[in-house]
Amino acid sequence: MTDRMIPVTEDELHAYADGELPAERRDDVERWLAAHPDDAARLQAWRGIGEDLHARYDGVADEPIPARLSIDRLARPPRRWIAGAIAATLAAFLIGGGAGWIAHGASATPTAFAEFTGDALGAHRLYVVEVRHPVEVEGSERAHLQQWLSKRVGYDVKAPELDGTGLKLVGGRLLPGPQAPAAFLMYESASGERFTLFTSRAATGATQMRYASRNADGALFWADNGVGYVVSGPTDKDRLNQVARLVYDQTEKSGS
């Protein structure tokens, strides 16, 4: 009897259990099982595993499909909502200050613009109210201040002369910026009005100026020569523009 059979291998038993065995071999396996109760019992145990799995998990397939797996919801083009999310973020940022952009078509990504103006306005708001310690290094030590900041931010920092608009250098400090350390300079008018200049390395090409505002503060952002600039001050756009213009004229330009 059994000795006349070609022995059934382990693989063949599994294949038989899964309906993967070629038809011509099935009879052999069935005769083998009749003669080998141990293998027959194992096969039975495997079938039991299959029954357990179905008993346990088939119900999942009958559950109502949760809304978050709805194909219509998921099939909406992802680009649209990413763009929407960015627009919404910017809108919140801008509407929050009650102002919009000028200078459309600037080439900086909204993110660089948002990061720089966000950081700059934050620093501006934090330090302009400081009476005793608005800066780390006083404006009277201009040469030292410029040397120190240049070394830390990795490009030449020159505190612009803004006497033409009635502003005097108070001093400066080092701050964390969006991608690299930032140089932060503060200016003050005779009436106590304060402006700040926030500069840091930017992975952005040259851009036009853009305006943003938050609460009572306004900011003008631009980038040039691998450096981002934000001039922050009161929301008076003309005044801000006048100051920014003076700063811009005294900074190193790409190609110069």
Added chain:
Amino acid sequence: MSAFRDEVEVMIPALRRYARALTREIDLADDLVQDTLVRALRSEKLFLGGDLRSWLYTILTNLNRNRRRAIARRPLFTPLTDNTADASGTEAEGRDIARALATLPDEQRAVLLLVMLEGLSYREVADVQSVPIGTVMSRLARARGHVKASLDGQRPALRAVK
């Protein structure tokens, strides 16, 4: 709605079943299904015919493996016995098979479920896991051995009744 989308949609119940058995956690399983669907819909143009069903199982299996790798790099705080994961299996039978599945290495669990629960052929599973059929068969044999031993050890009395 496109035919492609229709075909993906009819697979959702089976994908959920597979994911649930694979992870044994409801939310995690549906996260995997969701990621699978998003990826499939995004790659519609990359799908050049072939077996959509196997392709979806492939995406889900790979996502789960990536997830497990990410987890492996962090300390694991998952409790060993979970008694909250699933309310649908009420009888002891169900809990035992879930516990037995938990003891399997990932590749073995995937093979066992794809063959025995989802009804894929050895060839299809080999494609899903990008391994030769021989590897699928040895994984399946080891998985069955493990699960049988686990079930035998857990409830010899119940087994004897059958």
